Amino acid sequence: MKDDQASFTAFMVAYMRAYHSTHETPKIFDDFLAYDLIPEEKRSLIEQYLTPWVKQVNDYEDTELCFNQKMISEFLMQGINNVASRARYAEDNLAKAIQQGVKQYVILGAGMDTFAFRRPEMLEKLEVFEVDHPATQEFKLHRLAELGWKHPAKLHFIPIDFTKESLVTALTSSSFYDPDVKSFFSWLGVINFLSRDEAFATLRSITEIAPTGSMVVFDYLDTDAFIPEKMSPQMREFKDFLLKIDEPIITGFNPATLAEEFACLGFQLNENLSPDDINGCYLQGRTDGYHAQEHGHFACAVVE
DSSP states (O other), X not given: OOTTSOOHHHHHHHHHXXXXXXXXXXXXXXXXXXXXXXXXXXXXXXHHHHHHHHSOGGGOOOHHHHHHHHHHHHHHHHHHHHHHHHHHHHHHHHHHHHHTTOOEEEEETOTTOOHHHHOHHXXXXXXXXXXXXXXXXXXXXXXXXXXXXOOXXXXXXXEOOTTTSOHHHHHHTOTTOOTTSOEEEEEOSOGGGSOHHHHHHHHHHHHHHSXXXXXXXXXXXXXXXXXXXXXXXXXXXXXXHHHHTTOOOOOOBOTTTHHHHHHHHTEEEEEEEOHHHHHHHHOTTOSSOOOSOTTEEEEEEEEO
């Protein structure tokens, strides 16, 4: 993404959450506020990008183009299910963490997240910190002011460029964050856009700024998504799309070695869900026939 512009994928993810909440059955995750955070011009731009992805296959006479449109549409719906599932996974784990004494919720790469306005019953039990790129966060604050949404006293905004700044420095700049209080971190839809070193540096920072028993929930693509002969055709199309909007994905993790790598960072990897696991947890009984995103994984790790 460009340093002076809000992340386009942040708007797309919010659009996907809203689309799922409005159109899909059964609902995995109900983000009934997401559409409000997307200004009309941004929504129109997203729909302009997505139109060729969701056209009916019979609109096309060319066999090869017809196949590509069907393939891309399927992957788009997988992506929507993935976005809804990972949001549900994070908030399900947060609810459990609150019962275990967590009192701070740090949303890394928050984008157009609506938790603090959508879940007041959970907000009253937490201090919530939205940590994101300064340009994206500035846009969101301006949008909240336009909407006239009241800023909850327990919601705090922390700007950070994950490629240049330390999470420790960013969080300790806030007088509201307490490094001695058990905390819950969610990091969704960000890791793939960072280098491996940048991702690991931020994860290591969590162990420096949060006490034993704190947790992080995150999603990632497996390394096969970055190997041409192993990636699915849909993933290839998706990567090309992200490259065109100047927000390429560059990093994946190996599910087989992740527990060992996280142990070196100071975490115990408690859960590491595969696409099949995600299907079993959240996507059974879907009427659209689509399933978890290929190569996509959700995981939860605990600070040791």
